[in-house]
Amino acid sequence: xxxxxxxxxxxxxxxxxxxxxxxxxxxxxxxxxxxxxxxxxxxxxxxxxxxxxxxxxxxxxxxxxxxxxxxxxxxxxxxxxxxxxxxxxxxxxxxxxxxxxxxxxxxxxxxxxxxxxxxxxxxxxxxxxxxxxxxxxxxxxxxxxxxxxxxxxxxxxxxxxxxxxxxxxxxxxxxxxxxxxxxxxxxxxxxxxxxxxxxxxxxxxxx
Amino acid sequence: xxxxxxxxxxxxxxxxxxxxxxxxxxxxxxxxxxxxxxxxxxxxxxxxxxxxxxxxxxxxxxxxxxxxxxxxxxxxxxxxxxxxxxxxxxxxxxxxxxxxxxxxxxxxxxxxxxxxxxxxxxxxxxxxxxxxxxxxxxxxxxxxxxxxx
Numbered sequence: 001x002x003x004x005x006x007x008x009x010x011x012x013x014x015x016x017x018x019x020x021x022x023x024x025x026x027x028x029x030x031x032x033x034x035x036x037x038x039x040x041x042x043x044x045x046x047x048x049x050x051x052x053x054x055x056x057x058x059x060x061x062x063x064x065x066x067x068x069x070x071x072x073x074x075x076x077x078x079x080x081x082x083x084x085x086x087x088x089x090x091x092x093x094x095x096x097x098x099x100x101x102x103x104x105x106x107x108x109x110x111x112x113x114x115x116x117x118x119x120x121x122x123x124x125x126x127x128x129x130x131x132x133x134x135x136x137x138x139x140x141x142x143x144x145x146x147x148x149x150x151x152x153x154x155x156x157x158x159x160x161x162x163x164x165x166x167x168x169x170x171x172x173x174x175x176x177x178x179x180x181x182x183x184x185x186x187x188x189x190x191x192x193x194x195x196x197x198x199x200x201x202x203x204x205x206x207x
Numbered sequence: 208x209x210x211x212x213x214x215x216x217x218x219x220x221x222x223x224x225x226x227x228x229x230x231x232x233x234x235x236x237x238x239x240x241x242x243x244x245x246x247x248x249x250x251x252x253x254x255x256x257x258x259x260x261x262x263x264x265x266x267x268x269x270x271x272x273x274x275x276x277x278x279x280x281x282x283x284x285x286x287x288x289x290x291x292x293x294x295x296x297x298x299x300x301x302x303x304x305x306x307x308x309x310x311x312x313x314x315x316x317x318x319x320x321x322x323x324x325x326x327x328x329x330x331x332x333x334x335x336x337x338x339x340x341x342x343x344x345x346x347x348x349x350x351x352x353x354x355x356x
Contacts, residue, residue: 047270051270052270
């Protein structure tokens with residue numbers, strides 16, 4: 001009996017190791033068959049990246065966590081709809097995360113923003129910290145004001161470092177359309193942030 | 208590569224050539240080495256990158272192992288709650304399963320053979336007077352109804 005139990009334990013461990021070694025597409029086939037262990041491996045593998053992407057779009061850690069939980073539940077529920085021959089798993093997952101994030105973002109756009117942390121103590125570096133936070137919050141505000149698709153394109157290509165082709169796959173568009181989105185996003189941001197450079201540098205634009 | 212394309216790439220992807228389409232990097236670097244205008248567009252892109260990096264640094268989601276475990280636990284708990292909601296089964300598949308097809312076919316064949324044998328053996332008995340009367344009535348009336356139409 002002990003040897004049987006030992007063999008079973010070894011077998012389960014081997015199965016777990018096999019799953020860990022499996023690529024996303026193989027794991028998705030298991031998930032579609034209802035394999036929770038495969039789903040756990042897949043979730044663990046892609047959770048950080050998904051959370052990072054959601055955070056950039058919804059601008060809130062708590063909301064991002066909810067978005068990512070919903071996204072992975074959708075992966076589980078719709079695993080049998082995924083076709084490995086049409087798109088990579090990561091493209092499909094990113095698309096789900098982006099769509100869920102945009103849903104959250106649109107619902108909460110008009111909700112009051114959380115107050116920024118107050119800086120109460122005038123420490124020697126306090127001025128630098130204040131300036132840094134002010135700059136960050138101006139850039140964040142400028143990014144938040146971008147149209148949804150431009151913001152998502154920037155998040156995918158600049159912050160998540162997807163290639164234009166991968167990001168285009170997520171948003172179901174051509175690479176040239178993705179490039180145009182990025183150009184528009186960056187031009188808008190530059191116009192909004194140009195005052196940070198001051199009047200002299202701002203006049204250097206040759207366009 | 209032309210200046211316009213170089214500017215477009217810098218405007219789209221920023222100043223880091225590592226983010227540019229791989230097929231165009233060599234040509235872009237060649238242009239950069241010989242063109243002050245290209246360097247100008249790259250400097251502009253670098254300035255915006257610095258701002259974007261600043262925001263990213265302020266907003267970078269540092270995900271801890273504990274957070275990952277907590278979220279995986281939460282997802283698992285939600286799955287456990289949701290699992291009873293199984294996918295609907297088509298009605299034709301939801302009927303009770305009565306056994307393999309060959310058993311049903313065999314049963315029907317056996318019943319057919321039994322019926323033929325019983326009919327030939329005369330076990331069912333001759334028609335009674337009453338049943339003959341009824342059949343005559345039905346036949347004659349149905350013929351006359353059809354004839355009179």
